[in-house]
Amino acid sequence: MKILVVNPGSTSTKMAVFENETAIFKKKIMHDVSDLSEFPHVTDQFKFRKELILKELQRQNISFQFDAVIGRGGLVKPICGGVYVINTAMRYDTIHATRTHACNLGCLIAAELASNIPNCKAFIADPGVVDELDDIARVSGSPLLPRISIFHALNQKAIARRFAKEHHAKYEDLDLVICHLGGGISVGAHKKGKVVDVNNALDGEGPFSPERAGTLPAGQLVDLCFSGRYSREDLKKRISGQAGLAAHLGTTDVAEIMCRIQKGDQKAKLVLDAMIYNVAKTIGASATVFYGKFDAILFTGGIAYSDYVIDELKKRVEFLAPIYVYPGEDEMEALASNALGALTGELPIIEYK
DSSP states (O other), X not given: OEEEEXXXXXXXXXXXXXXXXXXXXXXXXXXXXXXXXXXSSGGGGHXXXXXXXXXXXXXXXXXXXXXXXXXXXXXXSOBOSSEEEOOHHHHHHHHTOSSOOTTHHHHHHHHHHHHTXXXXXXXXXXXXXXXXXXXXXXXXXXXXXXXXXXXXXXXXXXXXXXXXXXXXXXXXXXEEEEEEESSSEEEEEEETTEEEEEOOOSSSOSSOOSSBOOSOOHHHHHHHHTSSSSOHHHHHHXXXXXXXXXXXXXXXXXXXXXXXXXXXXXXXXXXXXXXXXXHHHHHHHHHGGGTTOOSEEEEEEGGGGOHHHHHHHHHHHTTTSOEEEXXXXXXXXXXXXXXXXXXXXXXXXXXXX
């Protein structure tokens, strides 16, 4: 099976060509801010990014014949995890999505490319809006503010399936706590193949991260909102984007922070340790979802490469369950694996409604 993977990000478009599970070509196309600033809305970048993908395929002499094109899923309405065929309803909801992010382009580009190839399927899989929360997990202290599920679903579920395969088990038979350590941090309670509890890692819940503020003192936040010091957009950025390590230390690079710590920077150590402390507390809270009895804790994401972060987390949570570490974000492999599973019948193809 020949599969084209399309993964648009804020400043790049990643693409890859797979033959079954083997990547025969990968490319990360970087975009200058000046190039993207010409487009008023993210969806206006559709043709620009699509043409770059087609030109790269031509440059590599890769024939435009695929069994499937799979894109990174966008911020559509809440859906269960799985592989979805891209249909008219999904395209409409993506174009009119209330949350804007470059990932919304993945669905649109995949659908357009596949439409020009005979017998080619167009898919997305496990977008960030996967919502499998138990009802009890949705209830917050205010009926005005129910908890919602937005997290690193693609990577978390891919790592869960990888762990299950390595241990000759089925994902649907396991209870896992999975922690994605990236620019945002999400901690998911995976109960028999469903993420029944997870923090909203996009715009403000759970531990703080390199770019996000996480859960904040509610009263102080309300006072800040009405202080007149910041606009609505300024405050949004101080919750997501210019928050967390970036706000405290001026960088999101954990390796750089470790260099500061090694040179004796006590503030850097305190802030990084506080982030680790907050992650550990969230993992501990997730353990209660399973009444303390679950199979493993899995760490993934770019920060999982940091021995210091992982070692400190282990000290705090290794008493809960065995720990396994899967550094990095294998989004391209995860998308290709989902497409292959759908094509071979190993995974069901879900109709978006």
